[in-house]
């Protein structure tokens with residue numbers, strides 16, 4: 658590094674480093690078909706079910722990690738998504754939505770990795786936390802608007818509550834604070850590199866879920882398996 662130039666903030670480094678993976682996740686054929694209005698609400702429900710497994714893994718660990726010096730500052734109750742997801746799923750699937758609910762294999766692998774990081778590696782947990790929650794606060798708002806239009810959900814109502822952060826009045830300010838926490842992550846450069854690698858892995862795990870959803874709904878793979 659040139660001695661005169663300040664190091665790039667970690668929030669910038671991680672965003673830049675994961676840009677290609679973001680483009681890939683965003684451009685997955687399942688997501689494109691879903692947001693292009695080509696799929697029915699069953700596909701949206703199935704996607705929402707997968708999110709529930711992932712957020713349970715993220716949030717079951719939250720109370721235990723709250724006091725952790727690395728992951729603790731990121732744990733904010735206003736981010737918690739399990740309860741809104743459960744309201745959306747009750748709306749989309751009826752009161753028995755939980756009965757027989759199984760994650761897709763890619764979802765199970767994703768949730769297991771989040772749980773493993775939560776147990777053993779708080780900085781790795783931060784990589785997963787960033788990949789999901791900052792994404793929900795940013796691109797999630799585009800997905801909400803499209804879902805409302807495509808399947809006729811009430812604005813910010815049942816079906817899209819996952820994308821509505823009632824406890825965050827100023828998302829731009831919240832994201833700024835979140836990036837400041839990333840910039841202050843109390844780990845060395847080697848560990849930061851491992852966090853970036855885990856973030857790329859987190860995006861890949863999301864892409865794998867989209868691929869399996871695409872196989873179920875006929876946008877990926879040899880053909881429609883089942884709905």
Ligand code: HEM
Nearest residue numbers: 672682683688692787788789791792795796797799860863
């Ligand atoms: C159709 C799907 C998606 C759309 C339309 C979308 C769109 C966006 C947009 C517009 C931003 C804001 C970029 C900026 O402020 O510079 C963003 C940021 C972000 N997205 Fe996505 N996204 C999608 C899918 C995803 C997925 C699947 C993930 C990962 C699970 C993700 C994770 C993120 C993250 C972590 C950020 C924050 C980047 C940062 O500022 O550090 N996005 N997305």
